[in-house]
Amino acid sequence: NAGVMQNPRHLVRRRGQEARLRCSPMKGHSHVYWYRQLPEEGLKFMVYLQKENIIDESGMPKERFSAEFPKEGPSILRIQQVVRGDSAAYFCASSPPGQGKVGTEAFFGQGTRLTVV
Amino acid sequence: GNSVTQMEGPVTLSEEAFLTINCTYTATGYPSLFWYVQYPGEGLQLLLKATKADDKGSNKGFEATYRKETTSFHLEKGSVQVSDSAVYFCALSRGGATNKLIFGTGTLLAVQP
Numbered sequence: 001n002a003g004v005m006q007n008p009r010h011l012v013r014r015r016g017q018e019a020r021l022r023c024s025p026m027k028g029h030s031h032v033y034w035y036r037q038l039p040e041e042g043l044k045f046m047v048y049l050q051k052e053n054i055i056d057e058s059g060m061p062k063e064r065f066s067a068e069f070p071k072e073g074p075s076i077l078r079i080q081q082v083v084r085g086d087s088a089a090y091f092c093a094s095s096p097p098g099q100g101k102v103g104t105e106a107f108f109g110q111g112t113r114l115t116v117v
Numbered sequence: 118g119n120s121v122t123q124m125e126g127p128v129t130l131s132e133e134a135f136l137t138i139n140c141t142y143t144a145t146g147y148p149s150l151f152w153y154v155q156y157p158g159e160g161l162q163l164l165l166k167a168t169k170a171d172d173k174g175s176n177k178g179f180e181a182t183y184r185k186e187t188t189s190f191h192l193e194k195g196s197v198q199v200s201d202s203a204v205y206f207c208a209l210s211r212g213g214a215t216n217k218l219i220f221g222t223g224t225l226l227a228v229q230p
Contacts, residue, residue, distance in 0.1 A: 004160070033217060042121075042206060042220040043161070056215045091160055095216070104216060108153075108160040 002027070004094050004109035005074075012115045013082045021077040021112045025094030032075045033106060034067060037089040049075060082116045089113045119144045123207045123221035130197055130228050138192040138224045140181075140207035148209040150174075150183055150190040151218065155204045164192075164205070197228045 005024040013019050025032050035043040045059040049069035069075040079086055093106040124139040149168045153161040165174030170185035179194045207221040
């Protein structure tokens with residue numbers, strides 16, 4: 001009964017490269033959230049997806065960042081042309097269908113720690 | 118807008134001491150409130166939650182009561198252990214179409230033997 005799986009756990013990229021972060025939600029979960037945790041800060045919402053649909057991307061930077069959750073396979077958070085300020089921990093969370101119900105719990109992965117050098 | 122404010126850390130306590138971590142929120146309507154815990158190098162785990170005023174969430178000896186009159190959700194534990202050392206995040210959710218979480222900045226708790 002695997003939880004939310006994220007890979008890689010650690011990712012090092014040089015400035016200007018692309019970073020791809022993967023998230024496989026818990027079995028039976030169809031809702032995926034991405035959060036970013038900058039050093040010494042709390043988690044900030046980035047994007048919420050359901051299968052093949054972006055529902056809320058109000059927390060995504062306007063440029064270089066994109067996310068998808070295809071019909072088959074994991075959710076991908078893609079950062080193009082990374083800069084040092086993108087260095088952070090990126091966490092994925094999933095929740096079951098009917099997640100709009102008040103108090104529904106989100107289950108978090110262990111995160112991907114991105115370091116841009 | 119919606120926001121969460123929690124006391125800054127680090128909080129350093131001796132084993133078996135009493136713990137309080139303050140959390141207040143700003144939100145329209147009736148949010149759900151959560152405490153998440155993050156152990157070193159790990160993701161977040163739900164510690165407890167409350168979905169309506171005067172509800173008390175509890176788990177592993179931790180408790181928090183949803184106080185609408187003071188817009189607070191303070192975390193308490195009567196006797197902390199070294200294994201409780203972690204970062205604690207207070208969060209709220211409005212439910213609805215997105216149900217995203219809005220987090221406080223986290224409070225680092227260090228418990229010394």
